[in-house]
Amino acid sequence: MTDSVAEVLSQAEGCPLHQLNPMHPELLKRPWGMNRRLRHEAPVFQDPVSGIFFVSRYEDVVRMAMDHRTFSSKMLSSTRALSSTIDSEILEIMEQGYPQVATMLTQDPPLQRRYRKFVDGAFSPANLKALEPFIERTANELIDKFIDSGRCEFLSAFGVQLPLRVIVSQLGVPMSDIALCRKWTEAFIGNLSQQLDRGGLIQAAKDMLEFQHYFAARIEERRLEPQQDILSKIVNASIDGEKQLSKAESLSMISQILVAGNETTSASLSEGIWLLIENPDQYELLRENPSTEMISRFVEEVLRISSPSSNMFRRAAKEVVMQGVTVPKDAILFARFASANQDEEQFPEPESFNLMRDNLKDQVAFGKGVHHCLGAALSRREMNIGFRVILERLENFRLAEDASPPSFSANVLLHGLSGLDLAFDKVR
Numbered sequence: 001m002t003d004s005v006a007e008v009l010s011q012a013e014g015c016p017l018h019q020l021n022p023m024h025p026e027l028l029k030r031p032w033g034m035n036r037r038l039r040h041e042a043p044v045f046q047d048p049v050s051g052i053f054f055v056s057r058y059e060d061v062v063r064m065a066m067d068h069r070t071f072s073s074k075m076l077s078s079t080r081a082l083s084s085t086i087d088s089e090i091l092e093i094m095e096q097g098y099p100q101v102a103t104m105l106t107q108d109p110p111l112q113r114r115y116r117k118f119v120d121g122a123f124s125p126a127n128l129k130a131l132e133p134f135i136e137r138t139a140n141e142l143i144d145k146f147i148d149s150g151r152c153e154f155l156s157a158f159g160v161q162l163p164l165r166v167i168v169s170q171l172g173v174p175m176s177d178i179a180l181c182r183k184w185t186e187a188f189i190g191n192l193s194q195q196l197d198r199g200g201l202i203q204a205a206k207d208m209l210e211f212q213h214y215f216a217a218r219i220e221e222r223r224l225e226p227q228q229d230i231l232s233k234i235v236n237a238s239i240d241g242e243k244q245l246s247k248a249e250s251l252s253m254i255s256q257i258l259v260a261g262n263e264t265t266s267a268s269l270s271e272g273i274w275l276l277i278e279n280p281d282q283y284e285l286l287r288e289n290p291s292t293e294m295i296s297r298f299v300e301e302v303l304r305i306s307s308p309s310s311n312m313f314r315r316a317a318k319e320v321v322m323q324g325v326t327v328p329k330d331a332i333l334f335a336r337f338a339s340a341n342q343d344e345e346q347f348p349e350p351e352s353f354n355l356m357r358d359n360l361k362d363q364v365a366f367g368k369g370v371h372h373c374l375g376a377a378l379s380r381r382e383m384n385i386g387f388r389v390i391l392e393r394l395e396n397f398r399l400a401e402d403a404s405p406p407s408f409s410a411n412v413l414l415h416g417l418s419g420l421d422l423a424f425d426k427v428r
């Protein structure tokens with residue numbers, strides 16, 4: 001850590017609250033100290049710069065997730081929720097595409113439920129069961145590529161690839177277009193991060209436009225010739241006799257599935273391996289007993305600690321008082337899932353990584369209530385199978401000799417490692 005980073009972090013823990021800038025990139029990367037302080041001193045804290053209310057305690061975050069009438073998710077997009085103005089060049093690019101439409105994540109019931117009905121079936125237990133051999137085969141193929149070298153950059157070699165391949169196959173996109181899907185995911189994430197300069201935002205807008213045109217063409221194809229994939233379900237389903245979704249609605253749903261389905265699971269897979277390196281006693285526990293139950297415990301605790309969807313926005317549909325703070329109508333709030341998962345009132349010794357916690361299932365990494373993650377069961381399967389295959393084939397995880405400890409990337413809504421230089425031995 002450089003001095004300036006250390007300075008920002010310690011200032012955050014010691015500065016008067018009105019001087020705190022919770023959106024500072026260093027605090028987005030390493031939010032734990034600040035989160036602890038906010039939970040204790042200002043559980044509902046208005047960021048003086050952005051005006052956003054940060055809600056940090058477990059009980060309040062759960063209240064927000066469960067009460068969609070007071071805490072609305074309805075916005076055109078998460079980016080629009082966070083910035084009031086849009087650059088004219090970016091607007092020009094957007095005008096060449098399809099209009100933004102609020103669907104699942106950015107919509108309230110009853111419309112939100114209607115959109116979910118189009119895709120819920122694709123994530124049914126039977127469909128996910130049928131997907132298990134593909135997940136296992138893909139995990140093995142990825143490991144085959146790097147196992148002989150004894151090291152890899154785990155995030156790009158495995159963490160990113162497993163969920164990306166699964167979601168691309170489920171959407172029905174050819175594997176030859178996987179690099180494009182990755183590029184578009186990065187554009188959406190960059191756009192959400194609030195960390196791009198103007199040039200970066202313009203490039204992201206161009207990539208998102210390319211995404212729209214690519215999938216608009218696939219939508220046309222699926223209308224003419226439906227396949228066994230999520231795209232065909234979105235395009236051709238007619239729920240309760242209602243008309244089919246428009247192209248703009250379909251594109252909004254596809255972008256949410258692509259982005260949410262990739263980045264978050266990648267982050268948890270990679271942080272899981274890092275947590276094993278940092279916690280040799282828990283690694284030993286898992287190695288001694290790699291049963292289905294223990295791997296499932298491991299997955300839940302990784303989800304709690306990593307909480308890759310760290311903040312989700314809401315808009316106050318009416319004035320509301322929380323923890324003695326009056327939040328005015330139309331204010332933007334963050335439901336801080338990552339901070340809730342570290343709340344000491346809910347999880348004793350919250351920073352310790354402990355597979356044997358007795359309330360692992362209380363973690364809220366996938367949210368709660370009507371917006372509870374569409375892909376939670378898929379993601380859990382990817383993690384349970386992915387980690388099992390890794391533990392069967394690789395052992396003695398450590399940082400590669402010349403590597404520095406991994407750092408986290410700065411993003412307002414998402415949290416995850418920016419890379420992991422891993423060394424390992426083959427299981428004999």
Ligand code: HEM
Nearest residue numbers: 104105260261264265309312365366367371373374375379
């Ligand atoms: C570790 C992996 C994942 C995490 C931590 C995660 C987290 C979340 C959270 C916290 C929410 C609730 C948002 C809110 O309340 O505003 C959510 C919703 C959602 N997630 Fe995930 N997610 C993950 C994986 C996935 C996957 C694999 C998919 C798709 C295949 C997916 C698709 C969605 C969608 C579409 C929504 C919006 C649902 C709605 O609003 O009705 N997620 N996710």
